[in-house]
Amino acid sequence: MNVPASIAEVERALRERHYVAERGLATVIFLSLRLQKPLFLEGEAGVGKTEIAKVLADLLNTDLIRLQCYEGLDVNAAVYEWNYSRQLLHIRLLEATGAHEQEALKEIFSPEFMIRRPLLQAIEDRDGPPPVLLIDEIDRADEEFEAFLLELLSDYQITVPEIGTIRAKEPPVVVITSNRTREVHDALKRRCLYHWIDYPTFQKEFQIVTTKRPEVTADLARQVCRFVEELRNQDLYKLPGVAETLDWASALSTLGAVSLNEELVVDTLGTLLKYQDDIQKIRAGNVGPLLEIARATNGEDRAR
Amino acid sequence: MQLTEKIERVDANRDFSHLPENVVLFARLLRRAGMTIGTGQILDLIRALDLIDFGNRVDVYHTARVILVGRREDLPIFDTLFELFWNARTAEILEQRASELLPSVGSFYPIEDCIPDQGNVDESTPQTVQIVYQEAGGDGDEADEDLEPQTKVMLAYSSDEILRHKDFENYTSDELQRARQLMREMRWKIAQRRTRRFEAHQLGRRLDLRRTIRRNLRNGGEVFELAHRRLRTRPRPLVLICDISGSMDHYSRTLLQFLHTVEHGLDRVEAFVFATRLTRVTRQLRTRDPGVALTEVSKAVQDWSGGTRIGEAIRTFNYAWSKRVLGRGAIVMIISDGWDRGDIATLRTEMERLQRNCYRLIWLNPLLGLPSYQPLTQGIQAALPFVDDFMPVHNLDSLQALGRHLEKIEGRRPTRRQKPGDSATNGAGTSFRERLLAARAAKAKTAADDAPPTFLYVDAPTTSNERRR
Numbered sequence: 001m002n003v004p005a006s007i008a009e010v011e012r013a014l015r016e017r018h019y020v021a022e023r024g025l026a027t028v029i030f031l032s033l034r035l036q037k038p039l040f041l042e043g044e045a046g047v048g049k050t051e052i053a054k055v056l057a058d059l060l061n062t063d064l065i066r067l068q069c070y071e072g073l074d075v076n077a078a079v080y081e082w083n084y085s086r087q088l089l090h091i092r093l094l095e096a097t098g099a100h101e102q103e104a105l106k107e108i109f110s111p112e113f114m115i116r117r118p119l120l121q122a123i124e125d126r127d128g129p130p131p132v133l134l135i136d137e138i139d140r141a142d143e144e145f146e147a148f149l150l151e152l153l154s155d156y157q158i159t160v161p162e163i164g165t166i167r168a169k170e171p172p173v174v175v176i177t178s179n180r181t182r183e184v185h186d187a188l189k190r191r192c193l194y195h196w197i198d199y200p201t202f203q204k205e206f207q208i209v210t211t212k213r214p215e216v217t218a219d220l221a222r223q224v225c226r227f228v229e230e231l232r233n234q235d236l237y238k239l240p241g242v243a244e245t246l247d248w249a250s251a252l253s254t255l256g257a258v259s260l261n262e263e264l265v266v267d268t269l270g271t272l273l274k275y276q277d278d279i280q281k282i283r284a285g286n287v288g289p290l291l292e293i294a295r296a297t298n299g300e301d302r303a304r
Numbered sequence: 305m306q307l308t309e310k311i312e313r314v315d316a317n318r319d320f321s322h323l324p325e326n327v328v329l330f331a332r333l334l335r336r337a338g339m340t341i342g343t344g345q346i347l348d349l350i351r352a353l354d355l356i357d358f359g360n361r362v363d364v365y366h367t368a369r370v371i372l373v374g375r376r377e378d379l380p381i382f383d384t385l386f387e388l389f390w391n392a393r394t395a396e397i398l399e400q401r402a403s404e405l406l407p408s409v410g411s412f413y414p415i416e417d418c419i420p421d422q423g424n425v426d427e428s429t430p431q432t433v434q435i436v437y438q439e440a441g442g443d444g445d446e447a448d449e450d451l452e453p454q455t456k457v458m459l460a461y462s463s464d465e466i467l468r469h470k471d472f473e474n475y476t477s478d479e480l481q482r483a484r485q486l487m488r489e490m491r492w493k494i495a496q497r498r499t500r501r502f503e504a505h506q507l508g509r510r511l512d513l514r515r516t517i518r519r520n521l522r523n524g525g526e527v528f529e530l531a532h533r534r535l536r537t538r539p540r541p542l543v544l545i546c547d548i549s550g551s552m553d554h555y556s557r558t559l560l561q562f563l564h565t566v567e568h569g570l571d572r573v574e575a576f577v578f579a580t581r582l583t584r585v586t587r588q589l590r591t592r593d594p595g596v597a598l599t600e601v602s603k604a605v606q607d608w609s610g611g612t613r614i615g616e617a618i619r620t621f622n623y624a625w626s627k628r629v630l631g632r633g634a635i636v637m638i639i640s641d642g643w644d645r646g647d648i649a650t651l652r653t654e655m656e657r658l659q660r661n662c663y664r665l666i667w668l669n670p671l672l673g674l675p676s677y678q679p680l681t682q683g684i685q686a687a688l689p690f691v692d693d694f695m696p697v698h699n700l701d702s703l704q705a706l707g708r709h710l711e712k713i714e715g716r717r718p719t720r721r722q723k724p725g726d727s728a729t730n731g732a733g734t735s736f737r738e739r740l741l742a743a744r745a746a747k748a749k750t751a752a753d754d755a756p757p758t759f760l761y762v763d764a765p766t767t768s769n770e771r772r773r
Contacts, residue, residue, distance in 0.1 A: 070500075071499070071500045071501075071632075072499065072500025072501050074501060074502070076514075081514075082513075082514060082517070084513040084514070084517060087517055088517070088525075088527075091524075091525030091526075094525070095524075095525070105521050105524070105525055108517070108521075108525075139631075142499065142500075142501060144501060180627070180628055181627055181628060181631050182628060182629070182631050182632075183628065237622070237623060237657075277653070277657075
């Protein structure tokens with residue numbers, strides 16, 4: 001596998017793929033690749049946790065296997081399932097050919113009759129480099145599911161009672177994300193490198209907007225980022241993430257805006273804020289002052 | 305439930321022929337006190353007693369204990385009842401002592417027969433009350449020493465009876481100790497929530513294909529037997545938010561004790577305390593020893609007995625914690641007297657938000673125990689429309705009622721009004737008591753405002769029908 005040789009190289013490789021990462025994140029990615037330990041990313045919604053896995057897969061030139069978690073996710077959906085209808089058909093076939101013996105029947109619990117789900121796919125032998133396994137929003141799954149993961153994450157192996165233990169020749173690159181809607185068990189965290197992704201600084205966010213949305217003018221991007229930065233200092237129930245900043249920039253650019261004004265902001269606030277209380281609060285008199293700050297900094301930057 | 309059998313007492317002459325009856329009688333006594341005793345255990349005990357020296361009290365005690373007691377919490381009950389049973393010479397004496405004892409021993413367990421209704425407690429146990437008055441009268445100490453051991457036990461439990469009705473506020477430190485003990489013995493159960501995960505169950509409605517195929521392999525793969533599965537249930541998470549401001553001073557210690565017992569009695573409990581600001585105390589309360597845990601809590605809390613800002617506290621909870629602890633259909637309990645010195649509008653907004661985010665919102669108010677109390681303070685008035693249950697929490701009895709309530713919470717969300725702000729509450733999903741209180745509050749309020757009498761019962765459907773006509 002083509003593992004970057006230094007933290008700086010990780011940073012550069014990410015930037016080439018339009019992912020602007022803070023130094024801390026680049027470091028933890030580097031370590032995760034080097035130490036072959038799973039990466040556990042936590043952070044508010046929309047700060048680019050899932051995106052990292054995609055970029056990593058591209059960077060390592062390998063497949064991305066994604067497991068979206070949800071409540072009730074079980075072994076059947078995450079690891080493997082037996083192909084019941086095929087098993088039943090096979091039994092019929094055995095009957096028809098007269099090979100009706102207990103030994104023959106055992107065949108139906110062989111790999112042939114197995115449906116491979118993401119976790120098993122990720123550790124099975126394959127051509128080419130090991131894949132990137134993204135276990136997305138693990139906090140949505142229930143505690144029972146975390147227990148399944150423990151064996152996988154510490155030894156990169158899975159035990160199927162009917163077959164035995166399947167072990168990865170080369171461990172996959174594992175990225176686990178969580179939105180912190182509940183605490184994930186320590187046993188799981190202990191097996192991973194933990195990183196909290198914060199909202200980016202103004203500079204980083206500006207870079208993100210200009211890289212990801214080249215159609216947005218630099219002036220507008222600067223105003224947008226400053227406005228959002230100020231918005232995050234407000235007392236809001238749900239603060240806008242980077243994803244919202246990008247949406248907003250796109251929306252403004254689609255409307256043909258080159259600079260922020262009050263009417264535009266009020267009309268497009270729904271792309272940034274997703275709670276009615278928050279929207280009302282900002283509309284009720286905060287737009288003006290926020291705009292002033294956003295525009296003022298624009299001037300400063302230009303002066304610089 | 306009456307213990308009607310005669311004890312042909314296993315006496316000094318040790319007539320072994322009545323052993324089975326006596327074992328059954330004893331088991332029934334334990335069951336009456338809320339312990340779970342299966343028939344298998346009874347049979348085991350009869351068999352086991354055959355193997356030991358039946359005259360040796362210590363041996364009998366340990367044999368019975370090892371077979372009948374399955375939980376540590378049951379030990380004090382078992383000890384008391386064993387003592388009682390061993391010393392009772394006739395069935396009458398046993399019945400009499402048991403009935404003196406059991407209402408209080410059994411009271412923490414949800415067995416309908418042995419829980420007296422709040423109203424008739426005093427009628428059903430007049431003797432007990434009398435004895436306690438004597439004790440409370442001051443001549444108890446000397447008399448105590450002459451009493452036989454079982455009578456002492458009875459006295460202890462009689463004062464427990466009083467203790468159960470006594471407002472936390474009026475506890476002496478001894479009583480507080482005893483109440484803590486009683487609280488520790490309370491068992492908490494909480495309503496179940498259906499998860500999205502399956503468990504094997506013969507009565508399940510869905511087919512479990514994997515197990516069906518495996519099971520039928522021995523029939524040569526011919527499917528004779530179907531295996532089923534159903535959705536598993538789990539207890540709902542519980543979040544406790546307790547007011548420890550100055551006005552709650554008399555209750556705080558006891559209530560923290562309560563938080564501690566709940567934390568240890570249930571699986572997933574998060575606890576917070578607040579006066580002017582919110583502090584999470586879940587980790588502190590996890591310490592086993594309640595004394596140490598409470599010390600840890602007081603170290604963590606910086607605003608003991610400060611002023612109250614309920615709105616702010618709930619706001620902090622909503623912003624910083626709700627997303628992390630309110631998943632999976634949580635039940636939230638706020639414990640406060642509603643004396644709020646903060647912003648009422650904030651309280652209203654945040655209560656509304658909190659109610660939207662949890663499965664059930666319960667407000668426990670110690671003042672609700674006072675007969676004359678009416679929820680008229682601004683704080684309570686602002687919060688009440690968004691509360692699903694409004695319950696007292698001022699003595700052990702009310703805690704017990706709360707326990708029963710938690711266990712019974714339905715599998716369906718209470719019906720909530722789209723715009724609950726207009727009038728306090730409506731019928732669906734609210735307890736009768738709450739409606740009564742709300743009506744009383746509304747009445748008092750309108751009366752105070754000198755409003756014309758037609759508006760007195762705006763909520764009552766009959767009145768509105770009449771008006772329509």
